[in-house]
Amino acid sequence: MTQPSNHIPNSSEHNHNKCVNEALITAERLCRERGVQLTPIRHKVLTLIWDSHKAVKAYELLDRLRPEQKTAKPATIYRTLDFLLEQGLIHRVESLNAFVGCHCSAYQHEQLLLICKYCEEVQERSAKGVMTALSHEAKQADFIVHSKAIEVHGTCAKCQKIQASQ
Amino acid sequence: MTQPSNHIPNSSEHNHNKCVNEALITAERLCRERGVQLTPIRHKVLTLIWDSHKAVKAYELLDRLRPEQKTAKPATIYRTLDFLLEQGLIHRVESLNAFVGCHCSAYQHEQLLLICKYCEEVQERSAKGVMTALSHEAKQADFIVHSKAIEVHGTCAKCQKIQASQ
DNA sequence: ATAATTAATGTGATAATATTGTCATTACCT
DNA sequence: AGGTAATGACAATATTATCACATTAATTAT
Numbered sequence: 570m571t572q573p574s575n576h577i578p579n580s581s582e583h584n585h586n587k588c589v590n591e592a593l594i595t596a597e598r599l600c601r602e603r604g605v606q607l608t609p610i611r612h613k614v615l616t617l618i619w620d621s622h623k624a625v626k627a628y629e630l631l632d633r634l635r636p637e638q639k640t641a642k643p644a645t646i647y648r649t650l651d652f653l654l655e656q657g658l659i660h661r662v663e664s665l666n667a668f669v670g671c672h673c674s675a676y677q678h679e680q681l682l683l684i685c686k687y688c689e690e691v692q693e694r695s696a697k698g699v700m701t702a703l704s705h706e707a708k709q710a711d712f713i714v715h716s717k718a719i720e721v722h723g724t725c726a727k728c729q730k731i732q733a734s735q
Numbered sequence: 736m737t738q739p740s741n742h743i744p745n746s747s748e749h750n751h752n753k754c755v756n757e758a759l760i761t762a763e764r765l766c767r768e769r770g771v772q773l774t775p776i777r778h779k780v781l782t783l784i785w786d787s788h789k790a791v792k793a794y795e796l797l798d799r800l801r802p803e804q805k806t807a808k809p810a811t812i813y814r815t816l817d818f819l820l821e822q823g824l825i826h827r828v829e830s831l832n833a834f835v836g837c838h839c840s841a842y843q844h845e846q847l848l849l850i851c852k853y854c855e856e857v858q859e860r861s862a863k864g865v866m867t868a869l870s871h872e873a874k875q876a877d878f879i880v881h882s883k884a885i886e887v888h889g890t891c892a893k894c895q896k897i898q899a900s901q
Numbered sequence: 902a903t904a905a906t907t908a909a910t911g912t913g914a915t916a917a918t919a920t921t922g923t924c925a926t927t928a929c930c931t
Numbered sequence: 932a933g934g935t936a937a938t939g940a941c942a943a944t945a946t947t948a949t950c951a952c953a954t955t956a957a958t959t960a961t
Binding site: 576608609663664681683685686692694698701702703705706707710711712713714715716717718720721722723724725726729 | 745829830836847849851854858860862864865867868869871872873875877878879880881882883884885886887889890891892895
């Protein structure tokens with residue numbers, strides 16, 4: 570198996586169906602391997618999150634889950650999100666209070682998120698250089714790292730082009 | 736004036752009164768220079784935020800403001816926080832929905848926040864290496880950066896020592 | 902197989918965080 | 932005096948998140 574490349578949702582060759590299928594197949598495999606249950610609700614929510622590369626909010630998911638899960642309540646969603654986060658199948662975007670599918674769940678790569686303020690799509694980058702620099706900085710501060718949230722807001726390549734052409 | 740050093744709230748020589756005074760004097764000067772008003776409420780809220788190096792929540796501030804500002808409402812706090820954020824006098828800690836004083840308001844340094852999960856104190860680091868790596872990564876992705884939130888959760892030096900001695 | 906255990910979900914209530922809006926009043930600036 | 936900025940005094944509402952307890956489903960042990 571090859572290492573994951575940085576994912577560019579907007580690249581012209583991006584086939585979203587393939588993208589989603591791969592993510593779900595990987596999720597299914599990982600859950601099987603780990604002996605945890607990717608139950609129907611969890612599977613459905615993961616699918617809803619993968620519906621686009623935009624970060625999606627909890628209550629937005631709730632609304633979209635309800636048509637086929639009439640009993641869904643906030644707790645339903647938050648529990649499901651907790652599970653998906655624990656399994657590394659999604660990222661929480663702290664600066665948006667929102668969630669986005671993770672491409673790299675099979676790997677331990679820590680990710681950097683590039684968040685476009687126009688199209689709202691979130692791009693993951695493995696960003697080894699950033700992580701190395703960050704580890705170095707933490708070490709200097711004698712700080713033991715447990716988790717990182719590295720979120721960059723700005724304008725993605727696609728939206729730059731759109732703006733340039735207007 | 737010298738460049739700001741990375742601030743280590745837990746270092747043994749840390750004198751918090753001095754720390755707060757410096758921050759407030761800097762804030763007063765900056766507001767004067769910029770022609771904006773550090774009104775009594777804004778000054779008070781900034782003082783409350785600087786009360787510790789922990790990130791503090793909006794409604795916590797509201798409770799602490801009320802004894803001497805009976806009329807304070809959520810809008811009061813959020814307006815004030817907006818002002819302090821705009822002026823770069825505080826940071827918003829995205830991953831905690833909370834706020835912390837900024838040491839570097841006089842400089843344009845972008846900061847990295849080290850957040851201890853035990854004592855909850857937040858340490859700022861200017862982290863040039865991280866920022867350089869991040870700019871490089873963004874450039875590679877053809878992404879224009881507007882703002883960054885770099886938040887690292889873990890165990891600070893002081894809490895490591897406490898844990899080791901138990 | 903069945904009982905016991907653990908995991909997941911249903912359900913209702915509530916807490917915590919944040920935004921918006923209006924209009925009157927007060928403070929500050931020129 | 933007139934204009935702008937800030938606050939008071941409401942209020943209302945939106946958004947995000949948690950908790951407790953009952954019930955159901957899945958897994959494990961006997």
